[in-house]
Amino acid sequence: MSYSISIKRYVDFFETDMAGIVHFSNYFRWMESAETELFRQLQIPIAKREDSIISGWPKVETNCTFIAPLRFQDQVEIVLTIKEIKNHSLCYNFHFYKIENEKKTEAAKGSMTTVFAKFNLLENTISASLLEEELKNKISTETNQ
Numbered sequence: 001m002s003y004s005i006s007i008k009r010y011v012d013f014f015e016t017d018m019a020g021i022v023h024f025s026n027y028f029r030w031m032e033s034a035e036t037e038l039f040r041q042l043q044i045p046i047a048k049r050e051d052s053i054i055s056g057w058p059k060v061e062t063n064c065t066f067i068a069p070l071r072f073q074d075q076v077e078i079v080l081t082i083k084e085i086k087n088h089s090l091c092y093n094f095h096f097y098k099i100e101n102e103k104k105t106e107a108a109k110g111s112m113t114t115v116f117a118k119f120n121l122l123e124n125t126i127s128a129s130l131l132e133e134e135l136k137n138k139i140s141t142e143t144n145q
Contacts, residue, residue, distance in 0.1 A: 003139050004081040005038050008099070011074045021069040028062055031094050031112050034080040042138045052121040055129065057114040060089070064110035068098065075099040076107065082139060088128040089115045 009030075017023040035057070039046040047056040070076055077097045084091040096108040119126045 002081050002083065004079055005034065005041055006077055006079045007034055007037050008075060008077045009033075011070050011072055011076060013072050016072050021071055024064070024066065027064045027066075027096065027108055027110065030076075030078050030096070031062065031064075031080070031092070031110065034078045034094065035092065035112070035114070038080055038082075042135070044132075044135055044138065054119040054121065056117060056119065057090075058117050058126070059112060059114050061113040062110065064094075064108055066108045068105060068107045070096070070098055070107050077104065083111070085131065085136060085139065087130055089113055090131075 011022055015022050015026045036046055047054065049055075075098070077099055079095045079097070081093045081095075082090060083093045090113070092112045092114070094108075094110045094112065095106060096110075097104040098107045115128050116131050117126050118129045
């Protein structure tokens with residue numbers, strides 16, 4: 001069984017393009033918002049700094065397929081599912097649904113791979129790091145509930 005979270009929001013005017021539909025770049029922003037909510041629900045900081053080391057989650061692969069347009073003031077549900085947990089990375093699937101009259105219509109779907117990395121500010125280097133056990137344990141615990 002995989003672990004999923006969902007967030008709901010309304011499309012803001014500034015997220016639309018000249019045609020009145022959501023600009024494609026916003027789907028990637030919404031993916032990151034869902035990822036932030038995932039970490040919030042797991043009660044794990046998505047980024048932290050210890051002395052000259054900053055740990056975080058740079059993206060190494062993203063994609064999105066657009067199925068139906070979303071417009072200003074549409075309600076959208078973003079569902080993030082953890083597809084795979086690797087030694088250094090998490091792979092997510094995303095589904096975007098337009099919600100209208102309690103009916104869901106798929107508007108887009110995508111995926112993202114993000115790597116746990118540490119940035120050394122003194123040496124100006126970045127390197128992938130092993131996922132912390134706390135994160136793996138919390139995902140495993142939530143999945144089995």
